[in-house]
Amino acid sequence: MKTKKKLSVRSLFAITLSVVMLMVTACSSEGASGSNEKDENGNYKDKLDISVASTIQLKDGQLDNEFHKYWMDKFNITWDYNFVEWDSWGEKLRLWINSGDLPDVSSWNYVHGDAMNYIDQGLLYKFPDDWKERWPNVAAAYKLTGLGEKLEELKGGTYILPRPVYFENKPADPLVNQIGVIALRKDWAEAVGFELKDAYTTSELMEYAQLVKDKDPGKVGNKLVPLSYNADDALTNIVVANSEHARVESAFYKGEDGKYHWGPADPETLTGLKLMQEAYKKGLLNPEFYTWKNSEGSDNFRVNGVAAVTSLGGLASYRQDMDTQMKKNLGVDSDELVHTAIVVGDDGKYRNLEQVNYWSATIFSPDISDEKFERIMDLMDYSISEEGQLLLNMGFKDKDWKYGENNELVSLLPEGTTLEDKYPSRFEGLYLLGDDFSMINPAIKQEYRDRSVKHFQDKAKLGTEGGALATYDWDVQLYDSKAKNQATFEYQNEYANLILKSGDLEANWKEWVNSKMSLVQPVLDELNNLK
Numbered sequence: 001m002k003t004k005k006k007l008s009v010r011s012l013f014a015i016t017l018s019v020v021m022l023m024v025t026a027c028s029s030e031g032a033s034g035s036n037e038k039d040e041n042g043n044y045k046d047k048l049d050i051s052v053a054s055t056i057q058l059k060d061g062q063l064d065n066e067f068h069k070y071w072m073d074k075f076n077i078t079w080d081y082n083f084v085e086w087d088s089w090g091e092k093l094r095l096w097i098n099s100g101d102l103p104d105v106s107s108w109n110y111v112h113g114d115a116m117n118y119i120d121q122g123l124l125y126k127f128p129d130d131w132k133e134r135w136p137n138v139a140a141a142y143k144l145t146g147l148g149e150k151l152e153e154l155k156g157g158t159y160i161l162p163r164p165v166y167f168e169n170k171p172a173d174p175l176v177n178q179i180g181v182i183a184l185r186k187d188w189a190e191a192v193g194f195e196l197k198d199a200y201t202t203s204e205l206m207e208y209a210q211l212v213k214d215k216d217p218g219k220v221g222n223k224l225v226p227l228s229y230n231a232d233d234a235l236t237n238i239v240v241a242n243s244e245h246a247r248v249e250s251a252f253y254k255g256e257d258g259k260y261h262w263g264p265a266d267p268e269t270l271t272g273l274k275l276m277q278e279a280y281k282k283g284l285l286n287p288e289f290y291t292w293k294n295s296e297g298s299d300n301f302r303v304n305g306v307a308a309v310t311s312l313g314g315l316a317s318y319r320q321d322m323d324t325q326m327k328k329n330l331g332v333d334s335d336e337l338v339h340t341a342i343v344v345g346d347d348g349k350y351r352n353l354e355q356v357n358y359w360s361a362t363i364f365s366p367d368i369s370d371e372k373f374e375r376i377m378d379l380m381d382y383s384i385s386e387e388g389q390l391l392l393n394m395g396f397k398d399k400d401w402k403y404g405e406n407n408e409l410v411s412l413l414p415e416g417t418t419l420e421d422k423y424p425s426r427f428e429g430l431y432l433l434g435d436d437f438s439m440i441n442p443a444i445k446q447e448y449r450d451r452s453v454k455h456f457q458d459k460a461k462l463g464t465e466g467g468a469l470a471t472y473d474w475d476v477q478l479y480d481s482k483a484k485n486q487a488t489f490e491y492q493n494e495y496a497n498l499i500l501k502s503g504d505l506e507a508n509w510k511e512w513v514n515s516k517m518s519l520v521q522p523v524l525d526e527l528n529n530l531k
Contacts, residue, residue: 029379037375044076050374051080051103053093058083058425067423070470075379081427082106086294088176097123100363105376110162110361113480119159125364125373126235135377137384141167141432145358150478162358164432167384169439171456175355175496176463178314179236179436181455183207183301183322186339191217198458199342199350202241202275205309209284212308220306226284228300228307230292231492234285237311239272239495241343244351244470246272248491252476252484252527260476260527262493262520265513271346273509277499286312290496298322303329311430312340316452317438320418320445327416336448342455342462345388353470356477362430380431392429393437395419401442411443475530483522 005200037045058081072078074296082103084092089109096102097118118124132139138161142148145162152158168176182205186196192211209226216224239246245253245263255261263269279285288296299429301310302325312318323334344350362380364373382388394401394409400419404410413419420426438444439453463469495510501508 030256036371036378041266044075044375046371047076048079048372048375049078049080050105050372051082051105052427052430053082053084053096053106054259054427054430055084055086055089055333056425056427058427062425065423067426069427070391070396071379071428074382075375077375077379097363100367101362104365104368106363107163107430108361108363110147110160110358112478113485115160116149116154118478119155123366124159125366125368129157131158131377135381137381138377138431141384146356146474149356150474154478159363161362163360163362163432164436165355165357165359166439167432169436170357171439171453172460174460174464174469175357176352176456176459176469177355178456180241180296180343180350180352180459181309181312181314181340182343183312183319183338183340185212185218185301185337187337188212188217188308189339191215196339197341197346199462201344201346202238202272202349203346205237205343206275206279206282206284209279209308210282218305218308223304223306225286225300225307226309227279228297228310229289230297231290231496233288233297233311233493234276234279235495238276238279239269239376241351242272242275242345242347243268244353244468245269245489246495247353248488249492250353250470252523253470254473254476254527260524264494264516265520268345270506270509272510273495273499274505275346276495277505280499289501290493302326302334303326305330305332314342314452314455315435315438316385316444316448317434317441319448319452323445323448324416324418340451340455342458344462345468350459350467350469352459352463354463354472356472357435376430379428383429384432384517387522391434391435392426392432393419393441394443395423409440409442413443476527479527479530481523481526483519483526487516487519489505 019367031234039045063072063079063081068079080103084107091112093102093106093108094114094271096106100123102123115124127132132142141164142161145164147162148158148160151160151162182200184205189196189208192208192215194208196213205227212218213224213226218224227234235247243263243266245251245261245266246269247263251263252260253263276285278291286292297307298310298312301307302322305326312322319338319340322338326332326334326337342350365492390397390401395409395413399410399412400422402410413422439449441449460469498508498512499505
């Protein structure tokens with residue numbers, strides 16, 4: 001029996017084809033990063049289709065505008081955009097992450113316990129060890145969040161990019177949250193003899209609301225909403241103003257006795273609840289305030305013109321937007337009608353949680369290709385550069401803005417219009433939040449920017465000098481356990497239900513506190529046993 005045979009032409013062809021295929025595969029594997037190679041002009045050679053998820057609404061056809069095309073052309077990408085409704089943000093991302101359907105890159109409302117679980121289960125992309133050297137702008141902003149490096153200590157690598165609130169334009173030290181700023185109708189205040197100040201107690205604002213309700217200086221009749229707050233706004237401007245540990249972010253805290261406590265059970269929280277119930281019973285809050293979503297409260301002020309007070313927030317961009325909305329919807333100059341101020345407790349103290357420098361996070365699919373990850377990181381690194389920030393926040397040089405005589409930024413947009421009007425749904429700022437640039441953005445009136453900085457600085461001053469600014473406790477914030485995850489409540493809804501409940505508020509509050517202790521006490525025990 002012969003053991004050797006001559007190979008046929010067909011066999012030789014098949015072998016040759018196999019070798020060629022193997023060589024092609026090997027070359028393809030070795031050159032996988034070639035998708036990010038650039039030509040002689042510095043342009044990316046290969047186009048990548050990148051899926052992205054964000055809470056910024058993108059309507060049909062808006063990707064065709066000049067702004068989005070610039071980013072897609074510069075980085076040779078096409079966007080597969082996924083809009084996430086604000087109210088379903090957490091639920092939607094949780095579903096995508098757990099089912100393995102996470103888009104390539106997403107904005108995520110960071111939850112520490114969930115983050116730890118996702119990392120342990122391999123549900124998020126692990127960054128290469130040298131990422132900070134390759135993308136220095138992202139690394140510099142990331143460092144300022146504090147959270148990024150804390151997570152590295154816990155997990156031995158980078159899986160999440162906490163989004164910095166401020167980078168180069170921090171407005172105050174210590175940094176405080178922008179919440180707790182209200183807008184009121186100053187023309188109505190003048191009509192009813194109410195003093196304009198930089199800070200009001202909750203009771204003073206209720207006094208103003210009652211005066212407007214009694215006298216109706218705007219002649220709006222039964223459409224009047226004296227305090228146009230939704231449940232979140234009422235929590236911020238009534239309850240938290242009197243109890244710094246009434247919010248979910250600071251509910252568990254270490255007291256002066258060195259032990260951990262639960263803020264919603266503090267008597268200060270009851271003080272806030274009593275004021276909130278008083279406002280409701282007097283008709284200062286809308287009868288259905290607790291059902292309102294998103295901008296319904298502020299729309300009564302800036303769109304319908306029937307509110308005396310609304311929650312605004314402390315960013316100058318919010319004030320600018322209010323000005324634009326009032327011009328468009330009411331045909332009025334808001335500078336003649338609007339006064340802004342911060343809210344303090346009835347004891348005159350300013351309360352809030354010291355603000356860590358991050359909000360939400362950018363995350364990547366664990367299945368994202370290295371090429372896509374690198375391309376997105378290139379885009380984000382550029383977006384944080386001076387040139388990128390100007391483009392994101394000002395538009396195109398010499399078309400939407402220019403440098404003035406003293407090298408200051410000068411907007412070229414027509415008065416009364418914003419960059420969002422011209423280039424809607426600009427989601428490409430996937431990392432650094434817009435709060436930072438809003439401090440210096442010349443497209444926003446200088447008066448609004450100055451007022452915004454004053455509010456931040458007043459908060460910092462009043463919060464530290466005899467105030468009640470809650471310290472940001474990393475031990476609590478980064479502590480994760482089953483018990484802690486179970487003891488997270490939607491306090492805005494819990495408080496609304498309490499003040500609506502019939503019977504004695506204090507008795508109802510005590511009963512509510514007791515009903516929660518089966519979930520709360522295990523967390524307190526765990527925190528008090530931390531070493």
